[in-house]
Amino acid sequence: MYYRRPLFWVLVIVVCIFTLSTLSHLNNGPSPLSLTSWNSQSKAPAAYPLPIRPGPPTTRFKDALLPDHKYIFTFPNAGWTNDVMNVATLLLLGILTRRTPILSPFHPSHIGKDASLIPFSKIFDIERLSAELHMPLVEFEDIKNTSDYQHDLDPVTRGYYGGETESMGCWTLWPTQAANGAGARSLAQDSLSLDLSFTPIPFGHEIEKPYLHWNLHYLAELAFPAGRKDGIKQAQSFNENLAKIMSSKPNNKDAIPEPRKIPFPNKKGEQIDPDEQVACFDFVYFTGMYKGGTEWWDESSPIWHLVGRHMHWAPLIKSLAIEYVSDRLGIPANKRDGTMPPFIAVHARRADFARVCPPRPREECLAPLRAYTRRVEETRQALAAKGFQNTGPEDLKVIMLSDEPKVTPTMETDRLLAPLYAPGSAEAWWKSVADQGWFWIDHEELNSVSKHGKWYTMLIDACIQSAGIGFVGTDRSTMSSIALRRTEEWNNGVGSLVRWGRPDSDAH
Structure with a gap:
């Protein structure tokens, strides 16, 4: 049968590319003992001249x-x-x-x-x-x-x-x-x-x-x-x-608009x-x-x-992430080689997710820290089973990345979040993170905004989430989900997502 629609042939080409790409990935995947893919530099790009007229852009x-x-x-x-x-x-x-x-x-x-x-x-x-x-x-x-x-x-x-x-x-x-x-x-x-x-x-x-x-x-x-x-x-x-x-x-409350x-x-x-x-x-x-x-x-x-x-990170984003992680893990300058050291990243999304919790109390809705701790231990075991070495707490550190405020919101600082927080609850949560022996990136303390601009606190965090050999994230967060895919794809790492909504949501 002869197909006139060009989309049919495009789809055939896409399937072929997908098959070859997958086979190539299977044959050339990163070693389970290193961050080979994440730390790799940009390949020399093929010559793809931009299909636009030469010269500087005009106002049209x-x-x-x-x-x-x-x-x-x-x-x-x-x-x-x-x-x-x-x-x-x-x-x-x-x-x-x-x-x-x-x-x-x-x-x-x-x-x-x-x-x-x-x-x-x-x-x-x-x-x-x-x-x-x-x-x-x-x-x-x-x-x-x-x-x-x-x-x-x-x-x-x-x-x-x-x-x-x-x-x-x-x-x-x-x-x-x-x-x-x-x-x-x-x-x-x-x-x-x-x-x-x-x-x-x-x-x-x-x-x-x-x-x-x-x-x-x-x-x-x-x-x-x-x-x-x-x-x-x-x-x-x-x-x-x-x-x-x-x-x-059924039960539609929206008025049908006038024809447009x-x-x-x-x-x-x-x-x-x-x-x-x-x-x-x-x-x-x-x-x-x-x-x-x-x-x-x-x-x-x-x-x-x-x-x-x-969709790999731009060189500046990667270099800043390496710098922040190396500093936080206390790696001396003379021991750094410009690559990302191994670690486990945790993304606990809490602040904005708490808004969907009512009428259930916030702390009965959001996943408790112990759920992330259990997932981290499971990640260590999975990494060891996969061939990674030195996966214990003394060698493989954990970096927490979260939107949980460092100081409990008040009506003066955040009228939307304040009603959801008990007094001192944010400080208590971060103390529990410290008690686990985990690290975090404090952008206020590091003056990230004044150094790099407001975009870079989020971008550095997103990059760090994708850079470990292990990742534990928050279910129903696209930011966590895409970080997990990057960890698995780029670093041959492992990870999981913590479920939330009820006190026992992550029971397994």
Whole structure:
């Protein structure tokens, strides 16, 4: 049978790459006695010249695009780890559609607006990633100058929000996924000086009910001529289908919205169909190849094996993590060789998770420290069984990384968290960590923000989480889950996630 759709042949190529990549990994995995993969330097990248016009970027991004080349783009619109996973999905879409990804800067969603935005390449080794994915990667900074004098005076807008405001048509997933009258997730468009008109993707292509995780293959179809044409046509029935779905929901309290113009007009009132040259999506985090949700964490996960495992830290992030860990473990300067020493990382996510505990008391909901201690001992045993040496407490130290405040919140310092904390409870928790003989990174004591900027406390912690030979994290935290995958993949390490929600949740 002859298949006309180019997506079929792209999928055949992806399966072949996935198979060869997996076989290569099995034959060339890191030694169980060292951090070979994590400590390796960037490979010399293959020559992937950026498919953009030569010269410095102008105030219009389309001035930089090659007329005979296709691109694909999405925006950050969540917590940072989820935004990383959103970018990985974009990269996989780039493979499926044979389009060049345009990487947007990350927004400081969890660390304060005055941290400003940060380019992808400040966090991840973009040259290595491009080489390992065998495709060029363009950053938004490469194609548009969004800096101007007025905005650069304010740390919130520095480097962004300038340039000419450009109108453009994009696809939006969120109104279809949420199915409750929501609009597009378009937080980032102002910072890039874009004015976007959104076309909702059609209903009926979800992987699971309710309508949250959408089929990645279908999104890829929208990036091809026939799929785009069909998607624009189907989108015209969005209002009718939304009303039917909302009416069929049991106990639905959301009012069915008034019918909206399709495409949704931008701020200028323009209705623009999704761009042909730049396939643009508002937010692709809630998608999957076959089931969505926990798909990232499956052993066979395509998005991890094809993309996620190649997203290594930028050299500066790695060097800072090595410095912080070496200092904390007391390794003398004359004993350091520029590589990460072995240790076990623990990520206890507590502060924000405590907000979902009520009406159950916080300390009956969050996992107790003894659950992490038990998992650490199990990790030591698993490392020894795998061939690692010197895995006892005297040789293999533990570094705790947690959002638990060092000082118990009060109504004056944090009105959201204060009601959840008993007096002195945060200090008592950290004392218990110290009583275990474990270490931690105190960024306030080390003046990390003044030295490196607000982004780097989180980035250094995330890097350290991925750098040990053992890892114990917190269940239902994407930050923990991705650190566990990195530990297993890059370091041939072992680890687990501590369950929480009830006092006995992690009993096993």
